[in-house]
Amino acid sequence: MDRSLTPDHLDSFDKEFAARTVNRLMQNAVTQTSVDDVALDRRILTGIDHSVSHHLDDWKVTNQKQSGRCWMFAGLNLLRVGAARKLGVKDFEFSQNHLLWWDKFERANHFLEAVIETSDREVDDRTVAHLLEDPISDGGQWNMFVALIAKHGLVPKSAMPETHSSSATRAMNRALKTLLRQGARDLRGLAGEGAEAQRERKREVLAAVHRVLGIHLGTPPQRFLWQWEDKDKEFHRDGWLTPAEFAASYVELPLEEYVCLVHDPRPSSPVGRTFTVEHLGNVVDGPPVVYLNVGMELLKRLAMESITGGEPVWFGCDVTKMMRSDAGVWDAALFDYAAVYxxxxxxxKADRLLHHDTQMTHAMLFTGVDVVDGGPRRWRVENSWGEEKADRGFWTMNDSWFDEHVFEIAARRSALPPQLAAALDEPPIVLPAWDPMGALAD
Structure with missing residues (x-):
């Protein structure tokens, strides 16, 4: 075929399309109906059994609404299990708004420091362009979640409830992104005057960011009175607490022991090595975002063993692939697009990563697994999209989907084989800022 499309080419394509009855049939169907409804393999959909052999959740799901805070919701949903048990209540929520406020403020500082670090480069340098593309999204990673708690603690939802903008972040983010890009322009313009002059201007930018966050999200409490009534109607009062004191009292899991395991099957990503991504993070001088690349079978075994041992599992995936939202199911072959087209x-999976067809987009919580002959057959998932879909907000994932579209889990270091645990102490391979493994779950 020639470089350009000619009338002869276009005519031949039209004739080829019209010559096949199946093309006209699919055209009639898809122009009138959602392609997912046409491509849906009903044998798979109706064949999915939602029951599982090991099932932990007996609580209500949460709802991130029109925000990209899934990674926070999934992390806090993991932690609230132990907190609810200690408090003697059926349902409990930590304040997602509290962590959102501190993530935005810390991430603004993280972005401006990256701008200072790269201010000697041209504005169209690939790393600089990547930084400016999205200075302050809602999305995040497991290590970023842990870094926020270590520095800023936690509060109950009653101490810092949701606001309109915490549940619908678009307008707030629009203002923040403009402020930060404007600040980046100013910091780059001051590069010749040195870091001291740049950081004086950075403080002014951060003061404006602080105002925007206060207007949209309220003010994070420094101390609050914590008292509650348990499920047996007994009243308790713990007194005045700081967020750090509250986290120390009601987070039962040893967060410092958890590591992020990924499945990255690209040839350039060896199994058993740690990775980090340039400029990825939220807390300056906090622990870096580090992944340990492991095989898929180990990833699934550790998730299964955690659930059968009584502990849910935080995980990240490419959520919209092969997903039926009204039924709340995922299966790797749920839609037969090949037949439609x-x-x-x-x-x-490796090709999709290399060619930008996939990346981690969403984080959730595994709360159940169906174990058959010692291996997982399907998974029960706590999503943060409210109660209206699936089983009151709990979804079903067939194991075939895990293989293709799950990328990472948070697991205890002590659960790893000794050789892999030792690999966590090795210096990580540094991937460029735009690598797909730097994608943020939202």
């Missing part, structure tokens, strides 16, 4: 889709 008469075109094979042949990229495997």
């Amino acid at each position: 008469d075109t094979p889709f042949t990229m495997d």
